[in-house]
Amino acid sequence: MTEKFGKTDLETTKIVYGCMGGAGAFGAQEETDSIEALREAHEVGINFFDTAEAYGNGYSEQLLSRALGDKRDDIVISSKVATQNLAPDDIMAACERSLKNLGTDRIDLYMLHWPNREVPLADSIGALKTLKDQGKIRWYGVSNFGRDDLNDALALGDVAVDQLPYHLFFRAIEFEVQPICKSANVPIMCYSSLMQGLLAGKYRSLQDFPVDRARTRMFDHRKWADVVHKEEGAEEAGQELLDALWKMVDETGLSMEELAVGWLKSREAVGGVIVGTRNGAQSRGLKKLLDVQLDADVLASLDRASDRLKQELGADIDMWGKGRTR
Numbered sequence: 001m002t003e004k005f006g007k008t009d010l011e012t013t014k015i016v017y018g019c020m021g022g023a024g025a026f027g028a029q030e031e032t033d034s035i036e037a038l039r040e041a042h043e044v045g046i047n048f049f050d051t052a053e054a055y056g057n058g059y060s061e062q063l064l065s066r067a068l069g070d071k072r073d074d075i076v077i078s079s080k081v082a083t084q085n086l087a088p089d090d091i092m093a094a095c096e097r098s099l100k101n102l103g104t105d106r107i108d109l110y111m112l113h114w115p116n117r118e119v120p121l122a123d124s125i126g127a128l129k130t131l132k133d134q135g136k137i138r139w140y141g142v143s144n145f146g147r148d149d150l151n152d153a154l155a156l157g158d159v160a161v162d163q164l165p166y167h168l169f170f171r172a173i174e175f176e177v178q179p180i181c182k183s184a185n186v187p188i189m190c191y192s193s194l195m196q197g198l199l200a201g202k203y204r205s206l207q208d209f210p211v212d213r214a215r216t217r218m219f220d221h222r223k224w225a226d227v228v229h230k231e232e233g234a235e236e237a238g239q240e241l242l243d244a245l246w247k248m249v250d251e252t253g254l255s256m257e258e259l260a261v262g263w264l265k266s267r268e269a270v271g272g273v274i275v276g277t278r279n280g281a282q283s284r285g286l287k288k289l290l291d292v293q294l295d296a297d298v299l300a301s302l303d304r305a306s307d308r309l310k311q312e313l314g315a316d317i318d319m320w321g322k323g324r325t326r
């Protein structure tokens with residue numbers, strides 16, 4: 001089932017397939033698995049695919065073309081121009097590269113991946129408008145834009161989306177950004193909807209979560225290598241939430257993915273819930289996520305269970321480091 005995506009004329013499924021992991025973001029990845037994962041996601045009914053030039057330096061876009069090039073007219077493609085390429089000439093060149101990688105003549109939704117303080121936003125939005133006028137992109141938007149950046153972008157152009165980190169372990173956007181998205185009819189595409197696998201029902205303890213994925217502000221920076229932030233995290237509140245989720249899995253008979261995605265689908269202004277998989281079997285599991293709808297009492301329990309962590313992590317919408325977004 002599809003629905004109109006915000007102010008656009010795109011008809012999209014609420015579940016969006018996330019192409020980052022297929023390009024190796026989570027470690028060694030067989031290309032045959034990535035291709036099968038994409039084809040199975042389409043087979044179960046997903047028509048919305050999210051990629052970026054930054055994922056494998058174009059490789060993720062190429063994989064999408066290889067897997068579903070023959071289905072181009074059936075699917076909606078979103079891609080993103082990398083932060084270092086937001087000057088107008090660089091955006092134009094990046095879009096040409098992405099079109100070539102994707103084997104298509106238009107990108108349905110094209111986003112600025114992260115804000116870039118070195119380039120005036122008006123210049124970047126101006127380039128996006130030109131690309132739209134040329135028919136190379138159908139709609140444009142932003143990603144990782146907080147309250148002030150989003151308001152600036154809205155004053156400059158017809159922003160069609162803000163792609164943001166949003167899931168039960170990270171509700172920062174609810175403080176200031178989600179209300180703007182709601183009132184301006186800017187759908188939120190939620191990323192890391194399964195918290196990179198923590199919400200896929202495989203881990204009983206935060207300590208079991210792979211070290212190279214424990215990079216968000218919820219984790220204590222002293223425990224794990226290679227983290228951007230320098231905070232002590234909120235692991236006690238995080239473990240409390242994980243325990244509550246396992247209890248709800250037992251009580252409701254629903255899987256943790258169904259709880260996580262069902263909750264996101266119910267939230268205001270959410271236009272797409274992005275989920276990434278690594279192989280065909282995981283993609284077949286997306287079918288139940290397309291269908292899931294949670295009862296009001298389950299939703300209320302999830303709200304309550306995740307509120308302490310939400311308060312402790314606060315309103316900064318950057319999941320990995322503080323002070324980079326505004």
Ligand SMILES: NC(=O)c1ccc[n+]([C@@H]2O[C@H](COP(=O)([O-])OP(=O)(O)OC[C@H]3O[C@@H](n4cnc5c(N)ncnc54)[C@H](OP(=O)(O)O)[C@@H]3O)[C@@H](O)[C@H]2O)c1
Pocket residue numbers: 017018019020021026050051113143144163164190191192193194195196197198200274275276277278281282283285286
């Ligand atoms: N705009 C941005 O800045 C930004 C940033 C990050 C992500 N994104 C987008 O969001 C997408 C998704 O986010 P994400 O990549 O962070 O990860 P995610 O969707 O939160 O989690 C993906 C992981 O969940 C596990 N999983 C999924 N389905 C499963 C199943 N049926 N059974 C068991 N495990 C399952 C897999 O873990 P294993 O690997 O352990 O199998 C998979 O790698 C990305 O692909 C990308 O499109 C955007």
